[in-house]
Amino acid sequence: MDSSRLRTGEIVAGIGGVALFVFLFFDWFGGGAEVSGSLVNGTATLSHPGISGWDALADLPGFLIILSGVSGIALAYLAAAGQRVNIPVRRGAITALLGTLAVLLIVWRMFAGSPTLKIGVFLGLAAAIAITAGALMALGEDGFQPLVAVAGGRTRAASATAPAATPSPRPAAAPAKGASSSSGSTATKRATAKKPAARSGSKAKSSSSRSTSTKKKSSSSRSTTSKSSSSRKK
DSSP, X not given: OOGGGOXXXXXXXXXXXXXXXXXXXSEEEEOOOEEESOTTTTXXXXXXXXXXXXXXXXXXXXXXXXXXXXXXXXHHHHHHHTOOOSSSSOTTHHHHHHHHHHHHHHHHHHHHSOSOBOHHHXXXXXXXXXXXXXXXXXXXXXXXXXXXXXXXXXXXXXXXXXXXXXXXXXXXXXXXXXXXXXXXXXXXXXXXXXXXXXXXXXXXXXXXXXXXXXXXXXXXXXXXXXXXXXXXXX
């Protein structure tokens, strides 16, 4: 037994179960008139005894109410012992069911039973509510959700009438890079094609200048030889 294993829901359910057994000893309903003593001697007394919970719950509905208290105590005990009943049901589901049934049966007894209600029936109703609430809290602490959202209905209609989202335009960075790379490669090809032409042009100019200089030298040498021969003849 380890009390640190107990959670809030199991503690509430266990306290509710113990309280229900205690409140069964209280008067739940008022009984009829009871005469005690002797009318002849003049010692007769009239009393209105009440009916305890144990006497009022002697039938099948009463047995189910008592069983809900046992279930609340068992839920807390098994949680403290670190055990559970080997059945394919969530821990606390049976206790929640029995506690809900006990609340409904006690309310039915309050309206369909004796018109005189005692304090015990109200305390018993509070104990049954505590058992039910503790069991539901234990189910919630285990991750159980009684109500879940279901797709469809208005949600589906709203999604059908909603305007379609326009796709965002794709970035044009990749084509631009490809175009720039192609234009760059074309420019480099043109530059490499122009370089040999420029070199051939410079070579032609240098050869023409060389031929012109040689022609000038030959003509000047010829004029010099003609002048020397004319001077000799004289």
